[in-house]
Amino acid sequence: MAKQARMARHMILDMIFEARSSHLGCALSIVDILTALYFGDILKIDPKNPDLEDRDKFILSKGHACVALYATLALKGYFSLEKLKEYGTDGTLIGDHNTRGALPGIETTNGSLGHGLPIGVGMALAAKKAKRSSRVFVLVGDGELQEGSNWEALMFAGFHKLDNLTLIIDNNNLETLGPTDKILSLAGLHDKLESFGWDTESICGHRFAEIIGQLNMSHEKPFALNCHTTKGKGVPFMENDHIWHGKCPTKEEYERAKKELNGGLQ
Amino acid sequence: MRFEVVKTIYKAACSDSKVVFLTGDLGHAHLDDFRKNLPGQYYNIGIAEQNMIGIAAGLALSGHRVFVYSIAPFVTLRCLEQIKVDVCYQNVGVVVVGVAAGYAYSTCGCTHHAIEDVAAMKALPNMQIYSPSNSLEARLVTEYLIKTSHPAYLRIGKGGELSAEKEYGLEIGKGLVVKPGNDITIFATGTIVNEAVAASNILEQHGVSAEVINIHTIKPLDKELVEKSAQTRDAVFVLEEHNIIGGLGESIARIICECNGNKKPIFKCLGVPDEYNHRAGSHQYMLGCYGLNAEAIARQIVELYKKA
Numbered sequence: 392m393a394k395q396a397r398m399a400r401h402m403i404l405d406m407i408f409e410a411r412s413s414h415l416g417c418a419l420s421i422v423d424i425l426t427a428l429y430f431g432d433i434l435k436i437d438p439k440n441p442d443l444e445d446r447d448k449f450i451l452s453k454g455h456a457c458v459a460l461y462a463t464l465a466l467k468g469y470f471s472l473e474k475l476k477e478y479g480t481d482g483t484l485i486g487d488h489n490t491r492g493a494l495p496g497i498e499t500t501n502g503s504l505g506h507g508l509p510i511g512v513g514m515a516l517a518a519k520k521a522k523r524s525s526r527v528f529v530l531v532g533d534g535e536l537q538e539g540s541n542w543e544a545l546m547f548a549g550f551h552k553l554d555n556l557t558l559i560i561d562n563n564n565l566e567t568l569g570p571t572d573k574i575l576s577l578a579g580l581h582d583k584l585e586s587f588g589w590d591t592e593s594i595c596g597h598r599f600a601e602i603i604g605q606l607n608m609s610h611e612k613p614f615a616l617n618c619h620t621t622k623g624k625g626v627p628f629m630e631n632d633h634i635w636h637g638k639c640p641t642k643e644e645y646e647r648a649k650k651e652l653n654g655g656l657q
Numbered sequence: 658m659r660f661e662v663v664k665t666i667y668k669a670a671c672s673d674s675k676v677v678f679l680t681g682d683l684g685h686a687h688l689d690d691f692r693k694n695l696p697g698q699y700y701n702i703g704i705a706e707q708n709m710i711g712i713a714a715g716l717a718l719s720g721h722r723v724f725v726y727s728i729a730p731f732v733t734l735r736c737l738e739q740i741k742v743d744v745c746y747q748n749v750g751v752v753v754v755g756v757a758a759g760y761a762y763s764t765c766g767c768t769h770h771a772i773e774d775v776a777a778m779k780a781l782p783n784m785q786i787y788s789p790s791n792s793l794e795a796r797l798v799t800e801y802l803i804k805t806s807h808p809a810y811l812r813i814g815k816g817g818e819l820s821a822e823k824e825y826g827l828e829i830g831k832g833l834v835v836k837p838g839n840d841i842t843i844f845a846t847g848t849i850v851n852e853a854v855a856a857s858n859i860l861e862q863h864g865v866s867a868e869v870i871n872i873h874t875i876k877p878l879d880k881e882l883v884e885k886s887a888q889t890r891d892a893v894f895v896l897e898e899h900n901i902i903g904g905l906g907e908s909i910a911r912i913i914c915e916c917n918g919n920k921k922p923i924f925k926c927l928g929v930p931d932e933y934n935h936r937a938g939s940h941q942y943m944l945g946c947y948g949l950n951a952e953a954i955a956r957q958i959v960e961l962y963k964k965a
Contacts, residue, residue: 491718491747499718500747503738509708510743513715520674520697521719540739543708 392599395466396426400625400652402462402475408645410479412487416623416635418459420563420596421451421530424618425463427602428528435525438468441495445523448498448514452507453532453561454488461485461494469496505538507531508558512544515556515613528606530559534566537575542587548613549588557606558589558615561596563622565633584615596620626651658813658848659756660687661792665799666724667691670698676803677716681706681727683756706736710751714743717750722803728762729755729771729812737777740808745781750806753778757815758788758847759898759929760943767933770943771812776903778810779876785809786875787829788905790850793821794873801829812875814848832879838868841922841962842886843954845896846872846905852944853896855951856958863959875905883912892923892962896954898944901928923965927954 403418428434434447451460458478465472474494477483484493488502499510511529518525531541548556560580564571571577581591590610594601596618605616622636623629626648640648663678667690670676678691682704691699702709706727713723725732732755733740744751755774762769778784785807789795795813802809827833835850836857845853850871857867868890870882886893893913895906906926913924929947936946944950948957 500742503742505707506711506739506742509711509739510715510718512708513712513717514719515715516700516712517716517719517721540707540711543703543705544711547702547705547708547712 392426392430395430396422397625397652399426399459399462399466401649402465402472403458404640404645404648404652406458406461406475406478408640411639412479413637413639414455414458414487415638415640416565416629416632417453417456417532419624419626419629420620420622421453421456421459421561422463422624423597423599424530424559424561424602424620425459427599427606429463429467431599431603433603433606434528438496441469445525447526447528448511450499450501450507450511450527450529451489452501452529453504453535454501456532456561457487457489460489460497464494464496467496470494504532504535505540508541508544511556512548512553515548515553516551518555519553526555526557528557528559530561532566533560533562533564533571533577534574536560536577536580545584545587545589552588552611553613554610556613558613560615560617561620562617563620565622565631565636567633567636569633580617588612590614591617593617593619597624658789658792658795658818659816661796662754662799662811662813663687663691663726665796666803667695669803670695674698675721677721677723679709679713679723679725681709681725681731683727706731707739710736710739711743713751714739714747714749717744718747722750722752722806724752724754726754726756728757728769729774730769733771733774733777733810740778740784741781744808745783748783748808750808752802752809752811754811754813756813758812759849760940761815763940763943764937766937767935770934772898772900772929773903774810774812775875775899775905779903779908783808785877786812787873788812788846788875789873790846790848790871791818791821793824794827797827798829798873812847818848819851827873830874830877830879832882833871833873834868835871836867836869838866840866840890841892841894841958842868842870842890843894843896843958844870844872844883844886844905844909846875847898849896849898849944849949852949852951852954856954859951859955860958863955865959865962867958872905875908878908878912880912883909884916884918887913887916887922888918888920890922892958892965894958895926895928896949897926897928898949899928900931901926902931904928923961925957925961927957
């Protein structure tokens with residue numbers, strides 16, 4: 392899985408550098424979570440049948456990190472690696488935020504924050520209604536939890552005991568302009584979530600075994616997994632620096648980043 | 658009108674488990690049947706409209722035909738971005754039912770008035786807008802919407818509207834001539850169609866033969882019928898319980914301006930001026946504030962038409 396994650400990080404760097412786009416730090420932050428979901432046998436999916444009715448569903452609510460999802464879906468075999476060369480070109484459907492229908496495996500359209508969890512609640516409700524065993528996973532950023540719509544959905548899911556719904560928080564404590572706990576703190580997040588009727592657990596979001604172990608556990612309530620992550624993970628000079636939320640690397644920075652991803656090797 | 662809409666959805670839901678009804682904690686007793694008999698297809702989401710639209714989109718993406726129900730401003734403007742992104746951009750089968758169009762909640766103040774909703778919904782690609790004038794039309798439009806799978810906004814009154822005198826049909830997307838006339842056309846939408854008909858009766862006494870066309874489908878709009886009126890009538894008036902900015906009138910004006918015909922009729926939007934009304938009163942009082950009752954409509958039309 393470490394190999395898959397490293398490949399995904401290389402692909403992310405390549406895509407963002409080639410397209411002169413941004414959100415590099417945000418994408419690198421979630422690579423290990425996505426790798427665990429897609430390669431750790433968590434999601435019950437079939438890349439050859441992406442619309443299978445009883446599949447598990449994954450919603451990337453922090454849509455600005457979508458290149459990480461593109462890379463992961465390609466590595467999983469939903470489409471060819473070649474397909475991602477369209478990213479950043481004129482007329483492409485593969486834009487800077489995930490759009491339903493743009494690529495197989497993308498369940499929802501996201502971009503504006505705070506939309507993924509309510510949609511996930513609707514999908515979890517539909518699965519319950521149909522007595523399907525499928526699960527719904529929604530990945531949000533920590534800063535995204537400042538959006539009030541999340542708390543409407545958290546209240547609803549907790550009250551209705553949607554035990555087939557899992558919220559994964561990419562908690563890198565950095566939003567666009569700085570540290571989340573300095574801008575609008577989520578202090579006491581676990582207490583807040585638990586008081587809304589959710590089970591919670593906190594782990595390192597870069598350790599596959601921990602992520603997989605937690606996501607394999609069953610719950611009688613909706614479950615929120617608070618993943619402590621590092622923005623820009625994998626490229627030391629980009630790590631924990633909010634500037635990489637919106638900055639596109641220069642050629643020198645790109646080459647240095649590629650080298651650092653390989654542990655200093657060419 | 659809302660009773661008819663809910664009854665129609667309930668009837669369909671009884672035989673089709675894919676039909677789901679969500680309410681933002683509004684509806685009272687007329688939702689009792691749904692609540693008691695179809696608990697798996699009825700959810701009171703609570704007073705949380707943004708979440709309600711997101712949940713509706715999630716259900717629709719899972720194959721359901723979803724109706725969301727609340728007071729018009731709450732279920733359109735409060736959650737406008739959710740309607741844009743989750744419903745319209747993804748193009749999923751959610752029908753937004755907005756109760757109490759215009760000034761139907763006349764005494765409740767601007768928070769409960771819906772005079773901007775059509776403008777907001779109209780600007781959303783993939784969104785269709787239906788605005789029936791009575792319970793019969795509300796039922797017919799709802800029956801149509803149950804069978805389709807596109808996003809739609811159903812703008813209805815809050816109850817106490819005039820009923821249709823007899824059963825008739827309507828063609829979705831086509832205006833309905835409710836009263837023939839030769840000199841002018843009055844296009845009207847929603848419950849105010851009744852005022853347009855009453856105004857046309859007054860106009861007869863002034864020697865003006867007014868055709869009244871009921872636009873129950875605001876989007877997509879019946880372009881052909883608008884062009885026909887523009888080319889065959891001396892004047893076209895649009896009557897609506899909505900801000901004149903962004904409403905039906907502007908849509909009709911655009912069609913007339915873009916029309917290739919030689920004739921340019923007199924044109925006037927009769928709606929709500931671009932302001933908030935801070936006064937409270939009966940529905941009729943509110944309409945009267947802006948000359949939107951039959952007498953005032955007829956008076957304005959006579960002044961404009963006879964002057965020209």
